[in-house]
Amino acid sequence: xxxxxxxxxxxxxxxxxxxxxxxxxxxxxxxxxxxxxxxxxxxxxxxxxxxxxxxxxxxxxxxxxxxxxxxxxxxxxxxxxxxxxxxxxxxxxxxxxxxxxxxxxxxxxxxxxxxxxxxxxxxxxxxxxxxxxxxxxxxxxxxxxxxxxxxxxxxxxxxxxxxxxxxxxxxxxxxxxxxxxxxxxxxxxxxxxxxxxxxxxxxxxxxxxxxxxxxxxxxxxxxxxxxxxxxxxxxxxxxxxxxxxxxxxxxxxxxxxxxxxxxxxxxxxxxxxxxxxxxxxxxxxxxxxxxxxxxxxxxxxxxxxxxxxxxxxxxxx
Amino acid sequence: xxxxxxxxxxxxxxxxxxxxxxxxxxxxxxxxxxxxxxxxxxxxxxxxxxxxxxxxxxxxxxxxxxxxxxxxxxxxxxxxxxxxxxxxxxxxxxxxxxxxxxxxxxxxxxxxxxxxxxxxxxxxxxxxxxxxxxxxxxxxxxxxxxxxxxxxxxxxxxxxxxxxxxxxxxxxxxxxxxxxxxxxxxxxxxxxxxxxxxxxxxxxxxxxxxxxxxxxxxxxxxxxxxxxxxxxxxxxxxxxxxxxxxxxxxxxxxxxxxxxxxxxxxxxxxxxxxxxxxxxxxxxxxxxxxxxxxxxxxxxxxxxxxxxxxxxxxxxx
Numbered sequence: 001x002x003x004x005x006x007x008x009x010x011x012x013x014x015x016x017x018x019x020x021x022x023x024x025x026x027x028x029x030x031x032x033x034x035x036x037x038x039x040x041x042x043x044x045x046x047x048x049x050x051x052x053x054x055x056x057x058x059x060x061x062x063x064x065x066x067x068x069x070x071x072x073x074x075x076x077x078x079x080x081x082x083x084x085x086x087x088x089x090x091x092x093x094x095x096x097x098x099x100x101x102x103x104x105x106x107x108x109x110x111x112x113x114x115x116x117x118x119x120x121x122x123x124x125x126x127x128x129x130x131x132x133x134x135x136x137x138x139x140x141x142x143x144x145x146x147x148x149x150x151x152x153x154x155x156x157x158x159x160x161x162x163x164x165x166x167x168x169x170x171x172x173x174x175x176x177x178x179x180x181x182x183x184x185x186x187x188x189x190x191x192x193x194x195x196x197x198x199x200x201x202x203x204x205x206x207x208x209x210x211x212x213x214x215x216x217x218x219x220x221x222x223x224x225x226x227x228x229x230x231x232x233x234x235x236x237x238x239x240x241x242x243x244x245x246x247x248x249x250x251x252x253x254x255x256x257x258x259x260x261x262x263x264x265x266x267x268x269x270x271x272x273x274x275x276x277x278x279x280x281x282x283x284x285x286x287x288x289x290x291x292x293x294x295x296x297x298x299x300x301x302x303x304x305x306x307x308x309x310x311x312x313x314x315x316x317x
Numbered sequence: 318x319x320x321x322x323x324x325x326x327x328x329x330x331x332x333x334x335x336x337x338x339x340x341x342x343x344x345x346x347x348x349x350x351x352x353x354x355x356x357x358x359x360x361x362x363x364x365x366x367x368x369x370x371x372x373x374x375x376x377x378x379x380x381x382x383x384x385x386x387x388x389x390x391x392x393x394x395x396x397x398x399x400x401x402x403x404x405x406x407x408x409x410x411x412x413x414x415x416x417x418x419x420x421x422x423x424x425x426x427x428x429x430x431x432x433x434x435x436x437x438x439x440x441x442x443x444x445x446x447x448x449x450x451x452x453x454x455x456x457x458x459x460x461x462x463x464x465x466x467x468x469x470x471x472x473x474x475x476x477x478x479x480x481x482x483x484x485x486x487x488x489x490x491x492x493x494x495x496x497x498x499x500x501x502x503x504x505x506x507x508x509x510x511x512x513x514x515x516x517x518x519x520x521x522x523x524x525x526x527x528x529x530x531x532x533x534x535x536x537x538x539x540x541x542x543x544x545x546x547x548x549x550x551x552x553x554x555x556x557x558x559x560x561x562x563x564x565x566x567x568x569x570x571x572x573x574x575x576x577x578x579x580x581x582x583x584x585x586x587x588x589x590x591x592x593x594x595x596x597x598x599x600x601x602x603x604x605x606x607x608x609x610x611x612x613x614x615x616x617x618x619x620x621x622x623x624x625x626x627x628x629x630x631x632x633x634x
Contacts, residue, residue, distance in 0.1 A: 154632075156632050156633050191626060194593055196592075222588055222623040223585030223622030224543050224588070226540055226543045226544035227543035227546065230512045231547065261622045268540030272511065275514075276512070305537060305539055305540030306538075308578070309539055312468070312509065315470050316473050
């Protein structure tokens with residue numbers, strides 16, 4: 001328990017993950033206003049949009065305009081997602097974007113082929129090209145993401161060795177090029193993780209790359225998000241991706257208005273940290289207001305909990 | 318971590334807690350069918366209804382008829398809630414009810430006075446009368462509940478001593494009468510608990526009454542339900558109250574159709590246990606079906622997660 005960190009960093013992904021997943025193209029003015037509200041909470045890193053094919057993801061077609069519409073706040077980094085070189089160049093051309101050079105790995109062919117039309121091994125080898133590209137541009141690698149690091153809806157359970165093999169590959173690539181590996185993220189892309197498995201995998205990865213900061217990208221798909229975060233905190237993990245209001249859920253086909261939960265909810269996890277005496281730099285009540293604004297935009301109840309019950313500050317003062 | 322139990326017991330409270338809280342009086346036939354579906358999942362203890370004033374809680378006015386309508390399954394205990402002697406006598410007169418003699422304590426006057434029109438100390442002293450009544454009837458005490466054991470919306474943070482003082486009082490009453498204290502429940506009635514506090518309070522109570530089985534009645538009001546259950550499992554706790562589909566949430570006044578989360582969700586927590594290799598005796602997929610049926614009855618999206626995403630069995634086979 002003494003491993004629990006004193007301070008935790010939340011990377012906010014709601015504006016990108018939340019609106020990318022929606023069918024509706026919400027007004028740019030509202031999406032920009034949400035980013036601005038989030039900037040005002042103390043969150044210092046916000047993923048705003050994706051630079052991807054407008055045919056594949058029409059709701060992200062105005063990514064450039066969205067970046068131009070936000071009011072950048074000093075100390076806040078506004079990041080973007082890209083999946084190929086073209087997307088990267090588009091993002092790099094937008095002055096408001098903070099480029100965060102990252103690598104992307106898959107543990108299973110099932111997921112990799114459906115997402116990228118390439119096997120996991122092909123995707124892995126391609127990451128070497130990205131390392132070259134980042135070096136050419138004078139950009140330092142920031143993070144490596146291992147997707148479906150806990151399980152895959154196509155290929156089932158993912159053995160720990162599938163994760164550690166990738167970590168070794170990444171480590172060797174970085175060592176061979178004389179560059180560092182600042183962060184390595186394990187992503188529970190489709191909600192397979194449980195708290196014991198979090199501990200096992202975080203522990204195994206840390207042994208292989210003790211210098212890297214370990215981050216987790218978790219989803220609350222099956223209700224274990226908070227338990228998984230707590231298990232990670234017990235392991236000293238101090239870096240999480242999350243979404244305001246739990247944005248990013250998938251509509252549940254069978255139940256009309258019901259939704260399956262998406263990313264872990266930023267304000268619920270900030271609350272968890274604060275109650276445990278962990279600093280986040282975030283103003284919880286302001287963040288709850290931003291979550292309520294996100295719900296207002298989307299127009300249906302979102303998955304976040306504390307946004308519907310309120311923080312404990314109202315009872316303590 | 319070696320304290321994690323091999324088997325966990327879930328006491329299902331959805332039929333009582335879920336429908337007591339609703340404004341609508343749902344058809345008895347549907348409520349009975351839900352209980353029957355739950356009986357078929359392997360859950361072996363189901364709280365069906367409250368015997369309370371029909372004026373105060375009109376939706377529970379047909380408690381007796383509801384018990385008569387269910388199809389009792391062997392090995393399943395169907396329990397009821399009562400708040401005073403009249404309610405107890407009504408419950409005792411219904412053959413389908415399994416009486417579970419319990420005591421009820423409050424940590425704060427704020428909550429106790431609003432709920433019972435009596436101070437916490439008055440409520441405490443009254444419990445001695447219940448011990449006498451149970452003895453007269455030849456009933457053995459089963460459990461003592463400490464409400465608002467983590468915090469109170471009226472009186473704020475609850476010091477640990479408020480809990481331990483009550484535990485000492487209960488222990489001394491039982492010892493003085495030469496009776497046992499089989500179970501003691503800490504209830505997070507209004508969603509104040511965090512995982513570290515769970516560990517602290519469970520540890521402190523266990524030191525005082527090492528023979529008693531500790532149970533937790535938790536709510537997911539602020540999104541920490543799963544983290545709190547996991548922390549409790551790490552402490553060896555193997556007894557939880559929970560609600561199918563997370564039934565029992567409070568409608569959030571400001572957002573129309575949105576709801577604040579209620580009790581921890583049985584099927585999500587059964588899933589947590591199974592993924593950690595802990596037995597529950599529950600068929601998860603049948604329970605998910607029951608949760609979907611509960612949602613169908615209520616007619617709006619309920620708080621449960623895995624009921625909207627499905628279990629992992631579909632991907633593993």
